[in-house]
Amino acid sequence: MKRPDPARFAAARRHFEELADLEKPVRLSRLAELRAIDSELALAVEDLLAADSAAGESFLGGAVAGFAPSLLQEALGEAVEDAPDGHLEGTLVGPYRLRALLGRGGMGEVWEAERADGQFEQIVALKLLKRGMDSAAVLTRFLRERQILARLEHPNIARLLDGGVAADGRPYLVLERVAGEPIQHWCRRRNSPVAERLRLMIAVCEAVDAAHRSLIVHRDLKPSNILVDTDGRVKLLDFGIAKLLTGGEESEADRTRLEERVLTPAYAAPEQILGQPVTTATDVYALGVVLYELLAGQLPHRRDTGSALALAEEVERETLVRPSRIAAASGDARQLAGDLDTIVLKALAREPGRRYGGAAALADDLRRHLEGRPVLARPDRLGYRVGKFVGRHRVVVGAAALVLVALIGGIAVSLWQARIARLEAAKATAIQKFVFGLFEVNRVRNPDGAKARETTAEGLLKLAVVELEKNAPTTAAQREVHAELQSTIADLLADLGLHEDAVRLWTALAAEFETRAPDARLADVLVSRGIAESLIGGADKARLDFERALAILDGAGDTTSVQRGWLLYNLGHNYWSHPGSADGKAEELFRAAIAVLTPHGPTRELANAHYGLGRVLESRPDPEGAQRAFRAGIDVAEATPGISSTVVAGGYQQLSRAQVAMQQFAGAEESIRRAMAVFEEFAGKEHRLTLEAGNDLGRLLDATDRPVEALPLFERALADRLARLGPLHTLTVSTRFSFAQARLHAGDLATALADATALDRDLATDARLLEDRGGIVAWLLARALLETGRVEAAAQQLARAQPLLLARYGESSPWLVEAGLLECEIALARGAAAQARDRLAEVTGRVAGATATQARRARLALLQSAVDLALGDLAAAAASAAKAVELAAHEPGREYRRLGEAAARRAVALVAGRSGRGGEARAAADSALALYRAALLPGSPRLLELERELVRSATLADLAEASR
Structure with missing residues (x-):
């Protein structure tokens, strides 16, 4: 390629910048004037304008020392050679007739075309490979664009409609024709407010995130590839130079030659210009440039495109001015200062690792700003800025440092640093070869x-x-x-x-x-x-x-590093999460981790250390202390720059459990649904994080008498845990227990019994799990047996459960109270009312403190009513039933506790029925059945039994009244 004359180079750039933002008729008129004066210069400017158009591509040519070269060099050097085939207008390409040339780039031309085979009417954009560009590497890349587009399905990405080979052998792609204008032109023409510009950028980020989730990096994001239609909808175009993160079939040499020709310097990330690896962070940088331009009205930097080397050197020296300072004249400065400045600068960080983790994270921070919530981005610290200054001004700072270096053996230091640099370069090359070699081995294994x-x-x-x-x-x-x-x-x-x-x-x-x-x-x-x-x-x-x-x-x-703090956290988690470990030791380690990590400022490690402490306190139980710890972790996570939103969501998930323990059901549901929504947005409905949050939501719903709503959540979570962890993993066992219990609560008695029996049988094969969970599973099996009428079998299982519960949880545990209450119910079912009375008195005497919740006192009153009724003391039974109703009416979260209130009204109906008060019995029965029908599975055996029992009781009372 011939080198351009510097004067003509400058002239082409000046004309391009003057014409780029003009309306098309004015631009064409100005181009005609230029063509009459200097046709070659006009063609070069046309190349630049075409490369910046909606469907065009930007191509660079002639790499120097591994750096991507200049777009203007490409335009000036090949303008005459790459003149478009204007005579193709009206030509048939497959079933499509070409109507008008929309744009062209280094490899292809984009035409407006119409379907011409009579099957249906359709206006499309048709991308046709240029003549002379049919090398194996270019054909591979052109076909890869088709492969990439076929993988993408998103409302904000222009769709691939068709593809084929033209009569002259050139491949073509047929895409959705987007009638719109570049995003910055659309916003400028409408004088869009900042909020509208941010909402458009969120839509762009969502489209880019969809590509990233399909393992595709766009690599050429810029306003001309982001159109806004007349309805204000964003469309992302031109995946011609996109990269499949899963690799490809082209050789390393072919890929390098082509990638050197395919970037737009103004929007390219530093790693693209410097020939370094391209990742999703590359697209985040380009999104940051577009966002900067939308907010400030100009690009964040003016890069010298005169030569590849000059471009690379300029990238190394670049500094960024906050968009709020640039936008002062437009009146937007106050809106941009603060959060938006920080968001933009984080997206434009020099190092990929300091940018947002992905397009979704950038979109999330923009949403946070719009909603008035704290953003996750944080300004760079002073130490980092000083380090970057030194990096940009090595010569000046290095000269000043020579005196100090000489005093401490600077020559040796310099030689060592040079050796390290050589080793790092060699290491990077070797790693790159290994990665590329993997794709080659994969290709050989799969021809x-x-x-x-x-x-x-x-x-x-x-x-x-x-x-x-x-x-x-x-x-x-x-x-x-x-x-x-x-x-x-x-x-x-x-x-x-x-x-x-x-x-x-x-x-x-x-x-x-x-x-x-x-x-x-x-x-x-x-x-x-x-x-x-x-x-x-x-x-x-x-x-x-x-x-x-x-x-x-x-x-x-x-004694003070982040590494040590993270280690202390993991050791604490080890002590806490495995049976036989002392939670006192776990608490000590978590608190030590917090003490080490706090001076380092907000970090993911510190957030997790607070979460770990919260889990220990929750297990005590100290739900109030647990809530404080979880909220402290959430605050740290939300203040940590670049942290995944899932870490914050994990905090809300754990907070919800502590809120349940304090019967703060509304807050708990809000917390867990918030966490679940983040996980679903981040990873999808079927991801482990989403399903585990769903498992927690299921437990909350079951605990608040909504077992039917909980069942599908448990079903999905259990399927995932069985497939991923197996049937005897601690987490799987927990979900199997919760699922069986919810089925029992929902009235699906036979399935609940089968599930509990299978779980009990499986635990017998694992001594550790039997010690940890055997007691509560045996208790659940006993309850399921009692509910299905197998009273003696229930008594046997409860007798097996009680020593296991005592050994695992201790005498003061709520589980021992539950076992005692179940023993009373079994005694009543056996007809041993006196035995039930005595056992209930023992249990009531033990219920105090944390175990004396409103719900438990209501259950004690219910059992007392049943015992009194069995003993024939109708007055005492009525008083206990009325007490149960009163307790249920004033229970925290009463709107959620339908089954508790239903059981209390059932007790009133049964006592009134035995007393011959038909009207009272029927009213109480109707009220109880309405609550049961709202909570239980329609047509379930449990619901049918309750309906028969209550209707029979009310009918007998009516008959007794009638006979008096």
Whole structure:
């Protein structure tokens, strides 16, 4: 490609910037004037305008030293050679007739076309590969765009409609024709308020997030690829240079040559310009540029596109001015200052890791700002800004530092830093080759391209494990690369829930680090392995890893690092979450973690440490203290820059449990539904996080007498836990218990009995689980047997449950109260009213303090009424039934406690029926049945039995009244 003359280069850029924002008729008129004066310059400017149009692409040519070169060089160097095929207007391409050229880029042209085969009328955008661009690499990329578009289905992404091969052999794509204008033009023309601009950007972020969730990075986001139609709907266009994160079939050389030609410098992330890896964070940066332009009215930087090297050097030196300072003249400065400045600057962070974790996180912060809630982004700290200043001005700062360096052996330091730089560069190259090699191995194993593309992330990671184990390192440098790969892949395996595979890698990595002096890296590996071991039932192994890591940090004199705080948290979690552990030790460790982490400011680790303390306090039970701890964790999480919204949601999920314990049912439901909504938005309805929040919501609904609503939530959560964890994992056992209990409460007695029987049988095969959960499962089975009329079998199960409950929970536990109440019911069912009276008196004497809730006192009154009725003391029975009604009427969360009130009114109806008061019996029976019908499964055996019992009681009372 020929090098442009600098003067003509500047002229082309000046004309482009003058014409880009003009209306089309005016722009065409100005271009005609320019063409009459200088046709070659006009063609170069047309190239630039076409590249900036709605369906065009931006292409760069001629890489220098691995950097992406200039769009203007491409335009000036190839303007004549790439003139469009104007004579194609009216030509048939497949079943479509070309109507008008919309735009063109380095590889293709985009035409407005109409369906011409008579099947139906349709105006479309047709993208046709240019003549002479049919190399294997370009064809592969063109076809990959079709593959990428076929994967995307989102209302804010232009749809792929069709595709094929033209008569001359060139492939084409047919896309939805979007009648709109670039987002910044649309906002400028309407003088859109800031809130409207932010809502449009949220829609753009949602479209980009949909692509990311399909493992697609757009890589060329800019206003001309983001159109707004006449109804104000956003449409994202042009996935011509998008990247599939799952890899592809093109060679590394072909990919590099093409990627060097496909970026728009003004909107490109630093890593694109510097030839570094592209990730979803690359799109976040481009979204930040578009957001900056929408808010401030200009780009955040004016990059020199004269040469690739100049562009790269300028990117290294760039600084950002807050959009509020730029927008001062427009009157928007006050609205932008603060949160919006911070949001924009976070999206535009120089390092990918300091940006938002994804487009969804950016959208979430924009929503928070619109709703007046605290945003998650936080301004950079002073230390970071000073470090960036040094990085931008190495020469000046370095000169000032030479005096100090000379005093401490600066030459040795410089040589060491140079060696480290060389090692890091070599390591990055080796890691890149390994990753690309994985796709090659996958292709060889799956010669069918379609099957190769179907390989999942899990499949690729497991393949990586095999390749790492096959290729043992021999040199020190290779061992460093090997260790880096093992650590990264182990982290990814753990993120996917493949903990056994992750443990294998961390074990190999620990063995490598064991050959050296123990240091923080080995401690890190031990902590990571311990976390994974905990999740696959290896609590004892995990504790050994955590304690060894702590000893390493102690030996190094580390008493204050974030690493130490995180380790203390995980060791505390280990003590708390496994039977036989002392919660006093767990509390001590959680508080120590909080003390270490708090001086570091808000972090994910500190939030989790507060959550851990909350769980310990909740188990005491100290629900009030637990609530304080959970709220402290939520506050930390919401103040942590860049933290996933799921960490905040996890805090609300745990807070809801403490709120339930304090009978704050409305607050608890609000908290758990808030958490569930975040998880569903973040990961989808069927993700583990969503289903586990659903499990908690199910428990709340069942506890508040809405078991029918709880059943589908338990069903989905149980299916997930069975598939993921197996039938005897602690979490699975918990859901099996909750599901069976909800079925019992809903009146599905036979299924509840079958579930409880199966769970009880399974626990008998695991001594640890039998000790931990055997008592409550045996109690549930006893209740299910009693409800189904099997009184003696229920008595036997309860006799087995009571010593297990006593050993596990102690004499003062509410579970012992529940067992005593069930023993009273069994005695009544046996006809042993006196025995029931005596046992009830014992239980009533023990109910005090935390166990004396309003609901439990109401149940005691109900049982007392039943005992008095069985003994024939109708007056006492009536008084106890009335007391039960009174307690139910004033119970906290009465609007949720339908079954408690129903049981109280049932007691009134039964006593009135026995007393021959027909009107009172019928009124109470009607009231009780209305409540039961609202809470139980329609047509369930339990509901039918209650209907027969209450109708019979009222009828007998009517007959008794009539006979008097």
